[in-house]
Amino acid sequence: MFENAYFTKAELSCRCCGKLHFSDGTLRRLIRVRGRFAKPMVITSGYRCRDHCARIGSTMTHTTGQAVDVSVTGGRAYELLGIAIEEGFTGIGIKQKGSHKGRFLHLDDLEPIPGERTRPTVWSY
Numbered sequence: 001m002f003e004n005a006y007f008t009k010a011e012l013s014c015r016c017c018g019k020l021h022f023s024d025g026t027l028r029r030l031i032r033v034r035g036r037f038a039k040p041m042v043i044t045s046g047y048r049c050r051d052h053c054a055r056i057g058s059t060m061t062h063t064t065g066q067a068v069d070v071s072v073t074g075g076r077a078y079e080l081l082g083i084a085i086e087e088g089f090t091g092i093g094i095k096q097k098g099s100h101k102g103r104f105l106h107l108d109d110l111e112p113i114p115g116e117r118t119r120p121t122v123w124s125y
């Protein structure tokens, strides 16, 4: 799966330890989105180990290997959002305030867990 034209192992690996447990299905979905988007997609976070999540105080969504954060703003964020939803990403996190280089969209395709995690859903940071 990692022999693809768009995403490298390094950008999808945990930034603290280099571990990589990324979902093949999610990667396929991401490749479809990237193909339609037809512009660079800078991944600022892919797989994260539990220790890394705990250290930065984030939720555990990235430990599933089914989530990415993409550095994107404005009109491109709008476009990417539409494509991501059409391709089946069901968890959308939006960070579009503050400095432009800190803005991103979180995309995941986690399955709903009854009573715990609803999908599809949108949240902001």
Ligand SMILES: [Zn+2]
Residues within 6 Å of the ligand: 014, 015, 016, 017, 018, 019, 048, 049, 050, 051, 052
């Ligand atoms: Zn790590």
